[in-house]
Each structure stands twice: as structure tokens, then as C-alpha cells.
Amino acid sequence: MKISERHDVTDIERVGVVGCGQMGAGIAEVCARAGLSVMVAETTGEALELGRTRLTNSLGKAAERGKITPEERDTTLDRLSFTTDLGEFADRDLVIEAVVENEQVKTEIFQVLDQVVTRPDAILASNTSSIPLVKLAVATSRPDQVIGIHFFNPAPVQKLVELIPALTTSDETCRRAEAVVTEILGKHAIRAQDRSGFVVNALLIPYLLSAIRMFESGTASREDIDNGMELGCAHPMGPLKLADLIGLDTVASVADSMYHEYKEALYAAPPLLQRMVDAGRLGRKTGSGFYPYA
Numbered sequence: 398m399k400i401s402e403r404h405d406v407t408d409i410e411r412v413g414v415v416g417c418g419q420m421g422a423g424i425a426e427v428c429a430r431a432g433l434s435v436m437v438a439e440t441t442g443e444a445l446e447l448g449r450t451r452l453t454n455s456l457g458k459a460a461e462r463g464k465i466t467p468e469e470r471d472t473t474l475d476r477l478s479f480t481t482d483l484g485e486f487a488d489r490d491l492v493i494e495a496v497v498e499n500e501q502v503k504t505e506i507f508q509v510l511d512q513v514v515t516r517p518d519a520i521l522a523s524n525t526s527s528i529p530l531v532k533l534a535v536a537t538s539r540p541d542q543v544i545g546i547h548f549f550n551p552a553p554v555q556k557l558v559e560l561i562p563a564l565t566t567s568d569e570t571c572r573r574a575e576a577v578v579t580e581i582l583g584k585h586a587i588r589a590q591d592r593s594g595f596v597v598n599a600l601l602i603p604y605l606l607s608a609i610r611m612f613e614s615g616t617a618s619r620e621d622i623d624n625g626m627e628l629g630c631a632h633p634m635g636p637l638k639l640a641d642l643i644g645l646d647t648v649a650s651v652a653d654s655m656y657h658e659y660k661e662a663l664y665a666a667p668p669l670l671q672r673m674v675d676a677g678r679l680g681r682k683t684g685s686g687f688y689p690y691a
């Protein structure tokens with residue numbers, strides 16, 4: 398469907414993505430592949446170059462595997478632009494923030510977005526896994542236009558998106574966000590209340606933390622824990638491999654937010670997880686986590 402034919406569904410054509418790590422790059426790719434014009438922001442020129450390489454490599458692999466044609470790869474790349482200046486987001490219809498899982502960093506970004514984005518009914522969304530959306534909403538002068546749009550990793554592959562309205566989010570913002578996610582991006586949307594972890598992480602994080610506790614206590618080796626769940630329960634990836642894929646800093650931050658919210662022991666990050674984060678062993682993205690990576 399061409400963008401011009403979609404006006405009955407939504408008038409969103411220009412998207413901004415803040416952060417070009419694993420999730421930001423994936424979200425930018427999904428939006429650009431769907432025909433939207435996407436501007437990506439990072440903190441430094443170096444981080445921006447890393448993000449650009451991540452995106453170019455991912456699109457290159459998609460073309461090599463025949464998921465897109467070489468022409469689609471090139472037109473998708475043409476729809477992407479990069480900046481280190483959030484001021485350039487002035488004309489965006491929708492902004493999706495995907496920076497580190499840190500409430501203060503995200504709050505400051507929402508304050509800046511509120512000042513620079515000129516369209517009065519622009520949607521300001523966060524890809525947060527666990528930070529209360531209402532906190533980001535009230536940091537702006539338009540709390541009715543802030544919503545959680547939570548993608549899964551890797552965003553170009555995973556079909557699911559969680560939509561999380563804050564207490565302040567309007568029905569109109571929800572309706573428009575859902576239209577973008579389902580009709581333009583082609584994802585399956587589920588709705589959840591603004592409670593830490595929403596649906597998927599509320600179930601997944603306690604499971605991952607249990608696997609880390611099991612490994613820490615010496616009950617079984619990392620391989621046996623992962624094989625147990627892959628071969629015994631037909632999971633595509635065991636819990637320690639999955640924690641490495643998500644990023645151990647993100648797993649720890651999400652667990653901390655959930656523990657802060659519910660005060661239940663099952664959400665408490667085990668000491669080994671914290672030590673690995675302190676050591677900079679964050680999983681695949683740093684080349685070392687529960688497993689080494691090339």
C-alpha cells in the first residue's frame with residue numbers, strides 16, 4: 398500500500414527514532430521498510446555511525462536472504478536519515494524513543510521532544526520495557542499524546558508490539574498508534590495497562606532471573622539449562638542465551654523497575670547478574686555474557 402492510500406487510516410509519514418542501539422536500529426528498519434521517512438538520533442557521531450552500520454548490515458542480510466530485493470534495500474536506505482541533534486525532529490509526526498532503560502535519561506528526552514516537535518497532535522512514544530509511561534507523559538505539556546509502543550527483539554522479525562496507554566493517554570492517540578502499528582508496520586498489537594513489565598516481560602523476566610539463579614547456584618551448566626528449555630519445552634532459545642540477546646544491562650534494569658513496582662522477590666536481580674553488568678559483560682552486544690561471542 399502506498400503512503401498516499403493510507404490517509405484514511407493515519408496521516409503519519411515522518412517518524413523519528415531516538416537511540417540507534419539494538420532496538421532503535423530495528424524499529425527504524427521496520428518503519429523505513431514500511432515506506433515511512435525515518436530520522437534517527439544518537440548522542441554522538443560515533444554512536445550514530447555504529448547505528449548506521451547496524452542498520453545497513455541488517456538490510457544487507459535481509460537482501461542476501463531474499464526477504465527484500467536489492468532495490469527495496471536501496472529505497473529503504475534512502476528513506477533513512479541520521480542526526481545527533483534532536484532539534485531536527487521538529488517536523489516528525491511520530492517519535493519513538495528507544496534509548497537505554499533509564500528513567501532520568503528518558504524523561505529528559507521527552508522534555509526536549511515536547512519543545513522541538515511542532516505538530517500539535519504528534520505522537521510521542523517510548524519503547525520502554527518497564528518504566529511507567531505516565532512518568533514520561535507528565536514530563537511533557539501533552540500527556541494525552543504519550544504512549545508506550547513496545548517492540549520485541551529483533552524488531553524486523555518479531556511480530557508482536559505491546560501498546561501501553563498511560564493514565565493520561567487519549568483514546569485518539571491509542572487509535573492512531575494502533576493504526577500505525579498494525580496497518581502500516583504490519584505488526585500484531587496487544588494492549589496492556591501501564592504496569593511495569595506489561596504482559597510479556599511480566600512473565601518473561603521472572604523466568605530469566607530463575608535461570609540465572611539456577612546457574613549461579615551450580616544446579617546445572619549454562620548449556621544444560623538452555624538445552625533443557627530448548628529440547629524439553631521447544632523454546633527456540635534457552636533463557637541464558639535469551640538474556641544475552643536482550644542485553645544483561647536491560648534485563649537488570651527491567652528487573653529493578655519491576656521489583657521497585659511490586660516489591661516481590663521473584664523480580665529481584667540475582668547478584669551474579671549485577672556483577673556481570675558491573676564487569677561490562679552485557680551479552681551479545683559487548684561480545685561476552687553467559688557465553689562468548691565473536
Ligand SMILES: NC(=O)c1ccc[n+]([C@@H]2O[C@H](COP(=O)([O-])OP(=O)(O)OC[C@H]3O[C@@H](n4cnc5c(N)ncnc54)[C@H](O)[C@@H]3O)[C@@H](O)[C@H]2O)c1
Nearest residue numbers: 416417418419420439440444495496497498525526550643
Ligand atoms: N534489548 C531488548 O531485547 C529490548 C526489547 C524491547 C524493548 N527494549 C527497550 O528498548 C530500549 C533500548 O534498548 P536496547 O536493547 O536497544 O539498548 P542498547 O544499549 O542496544 O541501545 C541504547 C542506545 O541508546 C543510545 N542513547 C543513550 N542515551 C541517548 C540519548 N540521550 N539520545 C540518543 N540516544 C541515546 C545509546 O547510545 C545506545 O545506542 C530500552 O528502553 C529497552 O528496555 C529492549
